[in-house]
Amino acid sequence: MKKVIISIVFIFIVGVLAACGTSGGSTSKDDERTITLGYFPNINHVPAMVAKSEGIYKEKVGDNVTIEYKTFPDGASFMTALKTGEIEAGLVGPGPAMNNYTTGTDVKILAGGSTGGTVTVARKDSGIESIEDLKGKTFITPRVGCTHDVQFETFMKEHGITSERTGGEMVHTTGKPAQYQAMFESGKVDVAVAPEPWGSVLQMETGAKVIVAPDEVSFGETLPASVLVTSGDMIKNDKELIQQIVEAHKEAITFINENEEKAKDITIADIKENTGQELSKEVIDSAWNNIGFSYDVSAEEVQAFGDSSYELKFLKEQPDFSNLIDTQFID
Known part of the structure; x- marks a missing residue:
């Protein structure tokens, strides 16, 4: 009898250890999981608002993945969330992504989100x-x-x-x-x-x-005003999920450019939900004239922006962003 009990306990322990051992790697299509995506409540981040509202993220990642969203007031808090695993990916300004990369943060720019603004x-x-x-x-x-x-x-x-x-x-x-x-x-x-x-x-x-004006300020028309980012670890361990997130991001940008008025309505509703302020249609129309939406990102412009950050003493060392951008998912 004792041998039977010991055998059962052994099998149970092995099963628990095996289950724990799978938690750090990629998740199969049958596994249930939750991911959190981040963005800011401003017009540079409309691609995230649209993908959320239209269910594009959900459509791409599948029913086994629950998606949650978190908004941030600035890039520093966003990057802290990315570093601590509070979010898996999201939209942030290129400045915070670059600044954190130079201090050793595991961050990768996957695509552009918007320009101007x-x-x-x-x-x-x-x-x-x-x-x-x-x-x-x-x-x-x-x-x-x-x-x-x-x-x-x-x-x-x-x-x-x-x-x-x-x-x-x-x-x-x-x-x-x-x-x-x-x-x-x-x-x-x-x-x-x-x-x-x-x-x-x-x-x-x-x-x-x-x-x-937005088209006069430095880098106003050439640098992405928002970029889609994740961690290198996420790319390594869950490449399929990152591809799905990028595909949703691209589809959202296409939706914005083809359905401008609907995208504006989504923006007004999302900003009200996250800031408590209901912006008028006139304000959104005015703001829309100062911005564009594209998933393109130029490594040369990102490097030029970083060089300027260094010259202004925001960065302590001359940056090298040759490995910051990973465009394999949009090419």
Whole structure:
């Protein structure tokens, strides 16, 4: 009798160990699992909103995979989530992806998401009428060294004006884009480097003036304003899933370009859900004019952007992004 009991216990233990041993690798089509995808509540991230709303991610990955979504106010929090495994993939600005890559983060850019959308506006009563008036003024971006920050400071450096961080006169602060309107109305900041639709919100709701347009700011028309990223470990262990996510991303971008009005409705609803702010159709129409949607990504432009980040002292060492981009899933 004792031999029978020992045999049963042994078989049970072996079965448990075998089950535990499969958790770190790729998952078969019959296994149930949950993945989380991240994005920001702004127009540069509409591909994620559309893929979510239209069920495109779900269609591509299959019924055995449950998809959850998480939104982020800035690239730093997104990249922390990617590093800790809180999310498996998602859309983020290229700046945070590059910055984290240089410090050893396991991140890979899979595709572009959008272009443009960085608007620099001055508060109505700030006294700012031109670029030259920005000396000594306070400007706000979502985060130090974020994509919009690098674009703006690169542009200003070319005009001989820099921030206090590099010995200049402009004062820099940071905050969530959805809060910029309140900061303008309180007079706490003079200039906002805002991702759309928040740039259009400031223009329409506060009378803010555009100082640097999206097609004028550095890298405004050439660098992806958002990129689809994952980890190298995910590519290694679950290549099929990553291919499915990229295919959904590409299909979402096609949907946006072919169904503009429907995509705008999805954007309004998603931003309201995640920020509590219901943007008008007029704001979305204005913002839409400042942005494009494409999954293309140029390694040369990414490297040029990184070089500028280094020159502005956002990066401590000259970056090499030759292994940051993995386009095998869109080619």
